[in-house]
Amino acid sequence: MKTITEILFERRSVRRYERRPVEAEKLDFIYRAIQNTSTSYNGQQFSVVAVTDQAIKEELYKIIGQKQVKTSAVFFVFCTDFHQLHIAGEAKGIVYPDFEEKIDGFTVGVIDAAMAMQNAMVACEALGLGCCAIGYVRTADPKRVSQILGLPEGVAIVCGLSVGHPNEEPDLKPKRPVSLAVHENHYRPRGELVPELIEYDAAIERFNETRNGTTTDNDWVGHILDYHREAKKHDLTGYLNSQGFLDASPHGKSYSKVPQENTVFLRYFLINKRAAITGQKRSRG
Numbered sequence: 001m002k003t004i005t006e007i008l009f010e011r012r013s014v015r016r017y018e019r020r021p022v023e024a025e026k027l028d029f030i031y032r033a034i035q036n037t038s039t040s041y042n043g044q045q046f047s048v049v050a051v052t053d054q055a056i057k058e059e060l061y062k063i064i065g066q067k068q069v070k071t072s073a074v075f076f077v078f079c080t081d082f083h084q085l086h087i088a089g090e091a092k093g094i095v096y097p098d099f100e101e102k103i104d105g106f107t108v109g110v111i112d113a114a115m116a117m118q119n120a121m122v123a124c125e126a127l128g129l130g131c132c133a134i135g136y137v138r139t140a141d142p143k144r145v146s147q148i149l150g151l152p153e154g155v156a157i158v159c160g161l162s163v164g165h166p167n168e169e170p171d172l173k174p175k176r177p178v179s180l181a182v183h184e185n186h187y188r189p190r191g192e193l194v195p196e197l198i199e200y201d202a203a204i205e206r207f208n209e210t211r212n213g214t215t216t217d218n219d220w221v222g223h224i225l226d227y228h229r230e231a232k233k234h235d236l237t238g239y240l241n242s243q244g245f246l247d248a249s250p251h252g253k254s255y256s257k258v259p260q261e262n263t264v265f266l267r268y269f270l271i272n273k274r275a276a277i278t279g280q281k282r283s284r285g
């Protein structure tokens, strides 16, 4: 197991993997790291689909177009998930508040899923596995990917993560200096930031010209803004609405907001069970 210093400061995205599965005990370690994610309200508004079936990975690769999807041993799809709270609430006859229709609800789910992915990445690093986040799983054709994975209403894709035994050791990418990433007490003024940003931009250009493997003449800011320009073409509104997010219109949901008739019995059962347990405890006391 790697040390925390190695995990945090030697982490890099790994995109080439040995063609062999990840051992069951390592997968279990990753799953338990995902399970213990800190989440808003402890609502655990996330779920993960771990794709190990090669045929499904190949199918996803055809849509997503990133080779790590099919060459990884496991391809994780991290999702925001309100479905489980909905069906549990419905089973207990609780009126559903449709929190995921609000930007804050959606954000809560995305944060939970991202935190779970970060836990998985840390676990992978600790185990000596390589991994790479795959954002294209969200943008390429999320409706089709959701159909393949059988995602129900209330569940939407946030990000993918390819995992496997590393078959490369790319150079560590230089990051912004700490003085740009962390502001002490107040956000720093523009006049201080610009020279440091330009210096970092030049450092990235030098890195890209000399790094291991494929070299480029890419700078930092120009290259990233090109990505942003391109990414603006993806409109996820239709997808998110179809999964029940960010859409308060009445046609939006197939979920019932009022308790189902059959759940009234369950609720009655649960209340009586609780009363029976409470009664037992009292009689013991």
Ligand SMILES: Cc1cc2nc3c(=O)[nH]c(=O)nc-3n(C[C@H](O)[C@H](O)[C@H](O)COP(=O)(O)O)c2cc1C
Binding pocket: 011, 012, 013, 014, 015, 066, 132, 133, 134, 135, 136, 137, 159, 173
């Ligand atoms: C949310 C997210 C989405 C990403 N999507 C992709 C992707 O689709 N394909 C890819 O090759 N790398 C992807 N990456 C990896 C980044 O390119 C990588 O983290 C970044 O270049 C910094 O390099 P490092 O991870 O080696 O430090 C993604 C990273 C994050 C956090």
